[in-house]
Amino acid sequence: MRTIGEIFRRALDNVLANWPLLLIRVAEGIAILVVVIGALLLALMPLIAAGFGGMAMGEMPASGDLEQLMAGFPILAILGFIAVFSIAILVATIVHSFVQAGVIGCYAAADRRAPDGDPGRRSFQIFTPELWWSEAKRSGWRIFWIFNVLWGLYSVVLLLPLIPIAILLAAGPDTEAVLAIGCLGVALVLMVAFFLAIIVFLWSQMAIVVCVVRDRGIIESIKESVGTTMKALGPILAIVVTYFALSMAVGGALTGFAFGIDAAGVIPGMSFALLPLRVLISLIQSAITTAFGCWLIAALVATILPPRVAAVRR
Numbered sequence: 001m002r003t004i005g006e007i008f009r010r011a012l013d014n015v016l017a018n019w020p021l022l023l024i025r026v027a028e029g030i031a032i033l034v035v036v037i038g039a040l041l042l043a044l045m046p047l048i049a050a051g052f053g054g055m056a057m058g059e060m061p062a063s064g065d066l067e068q069l070m071a072g073f074p075i076l077a078i079l080g081f082i083a084v085f086s087i088a089i090l091v092a093t094i095v096h097s098f099v100q101a102g103v104i105g106c107y108a109a110a111d112r113r114a115p116d117g118d119p120g121r122r123s124f125q126i127f128t129p130e131l132w133w134s135e136a137k138r139s140g141w142r143i144f145w146i147f148n149v150l151w152g153l154y155s156v157v158l159l160l161p162l163i164p165i166a167i168l169l170a171a172g173p174d175t176e177a178v179l180a181i182g183c184l185g186v187a188l189v190l191m192v193a194f195f196l197a198i199i200v201f202l203w204s205q206m207a208i209v210v211c212v213v214r215d216r217g218i219i220e221s222i223k224e225s226v227g228t229t230m231k232a233l234g235p236i237l238a239i240v241v242t243y244f245a246l247s248m249a250v251g252g253a254l255t256g257f258a259f260g261i262d263a264a265g266v267i268p269g270m271s272f273a274l275l276p277l278r279v280l281i282s283l284i285q286s287a288i289t290t291a292f293g294c295w296l297i298a299a300l301v302a303t304i305l306p307p308r309v310a311a312v313r314r
Helices: 004-017 020-056 063-072 074-113 129-171 176-214 218-231 233-264 275-304
Strands: none
Touching: 004 074, 004 233, 004 275, 020 074, 020 275, 074 129, 074 176, 074 275, 129 176, 129 218, 176 218, 176 275, 218 233, 233 275
16 A cells, blocks of 8 residues: 555646646536526526516505515425526536546546656646546446435435424424524534535545446445545545645635735725735635645545556666
8 A cells, every 4th residue: 555645746746747637627616606606596587577577667566465476476486496406406416427537537547557656747647638538428427326325315314303303393382492402403413414524525535436446336336435445544534634624724814815805895996906806816716626626536546546566767
């Protein structure tokens, strides 16, 4: 098994040598953002049309008419919002699955190609659009279902304690004790949800890497990822801790800088002038987050794949 230092170095060389994959991931993020924003606008359009159509024509609805409108519309609005947003999430998940399959496949091919030792960064250069798309088609749907199985299980686990809490609040006596128990229960579920989300995120990352690198099926990848993690627990923990530490450090620094810009925006005339700087910070934060995510994947690939004999230099 490779040392932690070797894994970190190989992952960095792999990411930098195949830098077009970073651009693909950034383009994926932009595409998903466009899909989600478009879905939100589409879902809210009936509400805007129904609620403000009369106002746009210069006709203010009477108090009784407005109450009647708001009484009859929420069910349709909620159903429409759920339908449109669910489709948007489905499309975003499919796009992310295929992009991840191509990225992992390229990193795995590059890691297999470059021998251990100090082969140089050029040894990792393997990206081509054809290779990426071939790997995306090969494992995209399997990764899609891995995400659905694990995050679906996550949702079910969280719903189990929320159902009795909801029943208690809805059917129980209207007392301060019941309200306090309900609020405490919700707070505990949210706390568990946060830590469980981290576990499921890491589990899903390991499962999709196992799926692509070892060409496993959906359930087989999910099961095998657990055993693989336990066998290489030390390096994987080091990778995960480094990933979260760097993400929080850089994200915190950029967020603090953004707060400073927002504070300066209070000055009359400065808000519009600082808008390009806000956009630039958002783009930098997105690019850095994407780079860290690619490094995480490349490091997990380097952990799973067995070492190769170093090439003899002449």
